[in-house]
Amino acid sequence: MNQNLISQAIDIVGLQAIAQACGVSYQAVRKWERKNKLPRTDWTGETNYSTAIEKATGGAVTKSALLATVPLTSQE
Template sequence: MEPKNLGEVIKKIRVPVVAKACGLTPRAIYKWIDGGTLPRTDYTGETKYAQKIACASGGLFTAQQILDVGKHQVNHQDTDAA
């Protein structure tokens, strides 16, 4: 299953499960959904939320898929603003 956006990934796994896996509050996860991407620190390697979410997914998604859908969203936002 190829996810279309970060919200789809998170909602499939469920927000409370993702929050617990990442050691964050559900509110923080909803902010990711609203923004359509993980924090910048996950793309720079400072944090590993995508890996934690992938583990929590039980094999539904890989860390790379999760990073890619967020990056894809960011790229669309950049081109929409131009």
């Protein structure tokens, strides 16, 4: 079973801190957590949530780890 890196990030700095760092609502972060992945837009370069999470966690959760698994579909 894959570890949920978004849950790890939340455990490290808190839900609100992740949401604020990414400029999204806490509900959006919870959605990513449920899906265990960031939106497709992070792979296409439209957003950069993975970098924001890496910075917010002080490198404990890395961009490369968050983007290690490419999303299977383009639907979010």
